[in-house]
Amino acid sequence: MEILEKVYKIIQRRAALREEGSYTNYLLDKGLDKILKKVGEEASETIIAAKNGEKTEFAGEIADLQYHLLVMMYNLGLTPADIEQELNNRFAKGGFHGRARK
């Protein structure tokens, strides 16, 4: 998704050029443990929103989760292109054969 690349670029820019009041800078300054904690929280909130069945709230939680995943990826040196490549490889093979299917 193009927007994920755009947000990732903002994260890169924030890391290179600090901005007053930036939440991204706050997270990057706190480090990996804090980022992972937020990913866990946002994942839990996404699950709860999914169970509640309210589409707008659910979409909002997924967006929060996506953003925090991008910050985690940046911290660990992964780019959206790496994920795209992984997905493309699986698509080309017609599925993910790393585990048994039910």
Ligand SMILES: N=c1c2ncn([C@@H]3O[C@H](COP(=O)(O)OP(=O)(O)OP(=O)(O)O)[C@@H](O)[C@H]3O)c2ncn1[C@@H]1O[C@H](COP(=O)(O)O)[C@@H](O)[C@H]1O
């Ligand atoms: N997509 C997002 C995005 N999604 C969620 N959030 C922030 O994630 C935080 C999550 O809220 P919480 O209440 O769970 O966390 P909190 O209590 O504020 O923080 P903690 O004390 O828990 O760490 C909020 O402050 C949201 O603003 C985001 N912050 C930034 N972005 C993107 O990143 C860009 C750069 O943002 P800044 O770095 O803030 O300039 C923005 O233009 C957006 O495109």
